[in-house]
Amino acid sequence: MIEVERVTQRFGDRVILRDVTVTLAEPRIGVIGSNGSGKSTFARLLNGLVKPSEGRVTVDGFDTRREGGKVRRKVGFIFTDPDNQIVMPTVAEDVAFSLRRLKLSPDEARDRVAEALERFGLAGHADHPAHLLSGGQKQLLALASVLAAQPETIVCDEPTTLLDLRNTRRVGTLLSQLPQRVVLVTHDLDLLDEYDRVLVFDEGSLIIDDKPAPAVAAYRTLMASP
Amino acid sequence: MAAGGVSPGGPLGAYVPGTSLLHRCPPGPKLLGLLVALTLAIRWPEYVAVPAVALFALARVPPRMALAQLRPLWLFLAVAFGFQVLAAGLGTAIEVVGGILLAVALASLVTLTTRVSAMLDALVVAARPLRRLGIDPDRVALLFALAIRSIPLITEIVRNVREAQCARGAGNNPIALAIPTMIRTLRAADALGEALIARGIDD
Ligand SMILES: Nc1ncnc2c1ncn2[C@@H]1O[C@H](COP(=O)(O)OP(=O)(O)O)[C@@H](O)[C@H]1O
Ligand SMILES: [Mg+2]
Numbered sequence: 261m262i263e264v265e266r267v268t269q270r271f272g273d274r275v276i277l278r279d280v281t282v283t284l285a286e287p288r289i290g291v292i293g294s295n296g297s298g299k300s301t302f303a304r305l306l307n308g309l310v311k312p313s314e315g316r317v318t319v320d321g322f323d324t325r326r327e328g329g330k331v332r333r334k335v336g337f338i339f340t341d342p343d344n345q346i347v348m349p350t351v352a353e354d355v356a357f358s359l360r361r362l363k364l365s366p367d368e369a370r371d372r373v374a375e376a377l378e379r380f381g382l383a384g385h386a387d388h389p390a391h392l393l394s395g396g397q398k399q400l401l402a403l404a405s406v407l408a409a410q411p412e413t414i415v416c417d418e419p420t421t422l423l424d425l426r427n428t429r430r431v432g433t434l435l436s437q438l439p440q441r442v443v444l445v446t447h448d449l450d451l452l453d454e455y456d457r458v459l460v461f462d463e464g465s466l467i468i469d470d471k472p473a474p475a476v477a478a479y480r481t482l483m484a485s486p
Numbered sequence: 487m488a489a490g491g492v493s494p495g496g497p498l499g500a501y502v503p504g505t506s507l508l509h510r511c512p513p514g515p516k517l518l519g520l521l522v523a524l525t526l527a528i529r530w531p532e533y534v535a536v537p538a539v540a541l542f543a544l545a546r547v548p549p550r551m552a553l554a555q556l557r558p559l560w561l562f563l564a565v566a567f568g569f570q571v572l573a574a575g576l577g578t579a580i581e582v583v584g585g586i587l588l589a590v591a592l593a594s595l596v597t598l599t600t601r602v603s604a605m606l607d608a609l610v611v612a613a614r615p616l617r618r619l620g621i622d623p624d625r626v627a628l629l630f631a632l633a634i635r636s637i638p639l640i641t642e643i644v645r646n647v648r649e650a651q652c653a654r655g656a657g658n659n660p661i662a663l664a665i666p667t668m669i670r671t672l673r674a675a676d677a678l679g680e681a682l683i684a685r686g687i688d689d
Binding site: 337 | 503602631632638639642674677678681682683684685686
């Protein structure tokens with residue numbers, strides 16, 4: 261369970277998030293809002309990439325400010341541009357990188373890597389340079405790598421924004437089938453149809469917190485008004 | 487992607503899967519062997535040429551892949567060859583350029599038959615004495631991995647910037663190219679740093 265308590269986020273003297281309090285316990289949570297509304301900052305707070313300027317964020321009781329390592333073991337993160345989160349030169353090695361901190365035996369690690377690549381349709385690319393994958397495959401690799409570490413939650417910041425329709429669907433379906441809790445920041449509103457809950461941000465405030473249908477409808481109305 | 491599980495893609499990160507003697511040889515001894523072979527190749531290229539080709543065959547590296555490794559070098563070698571012919575005659579030119587060609591070929595044979603991860607593990611072992619100086623060998627290996635990973639990232643950035651400049655008719659002005667390239671590279675480095683933190687580098 262992730263608890264965000266009275267968080268205000270400032271960069272310099274600009275207020276980016278304003279007094280946000282929310283408890284994330286459901287398996288599928290969507291986050292929407294216009295550009296600059298504070299979604300990415302909210303997402304980054306959840307795994308401690310951003311430390312709250314006021315208030316606190318805890319994951320299963322661990323404070324992101326003091327126990328960032330434990331938090332990040334529980335909360336995986338997917339960025340918009342997979343190119344920036346693939347850190348190893350080849351596909352299998354990138355997945356293996358996630359396993360370093362688990363201190364597995366070489367055999368165990370090899371099995372886990374193979375399993376992760378198999379699951380995301382990348383088994384045939386294990387030894388290929390990561391930069392030669394297509395955009396969709398790169399995002400699948402990013403997912404495979406983050407999930408190989410077996411986090412309890414994954415936070416995805418617009419993971420489909422750079423993808424075509426087919427890959428957007430594919431990633432959306434994969435996310436919806438994960439055993440992990442998913443917090444999905446997105447502009448692809450139909451990916452959220454079956455979600456448990458959708459949060460809407462506007463100018464740094466959490467203004468709507470509802471089921472997907474009413475939340476998305478309210479968001480559309482908000483965006484249509486001048 | 488090329489046929490047969492073989493991936494092209496420049497001198498680093500290209501790997502030809504296989505089970506040959508060269509593939510199974512641990513990276514430490516292989517790198518030592520390379521050191522010896524390089525010395526021989528520069529000194530006596532005429533004796534090393536045939537064994538080098540034999541090694542490529544032993545590792546079952548497709549000739550197309552072998553040549554792809556050398557492609558970035560053609561222009562440089564042609565110029566060097568020209569100079570040598572003028573300065574020292576044809577015999578020396580063949581010897582010098584042949585030596586360089588063999589050296590690069592042998593080095594790429596090592597990268598083609600060694601996974602980057604195996605190379606990095608060897609590096610960790612080699613860097614172990616540095617621990618006494620307070621340097622973490624794992625960090626050294628990670629640094630190398632990131633450097634290798636950054637090559638295609640930066641290549642891509644340069645290509646994008648150049649295309650954008652051309653689209654705006656800015657031509658090939660080096661400054662117009664350098665500044666946006668630098669800014670985007672720094673931004674990518676920032677993002678990569680965040681990803682490393684998110685993926686547990688510090689935990
Ligand atoms: N590290 C930072 N330093 C300064 N300003 C930032 C930083 N991160 C985000 N911002 C600003 O905060 C605002 C909200 O950003 P962000 O959380 O990325 O919104 P969204 O993801 O909804 O587009 C933007 O105006 C952005 O410029
Ligand atoms: Mg954003």
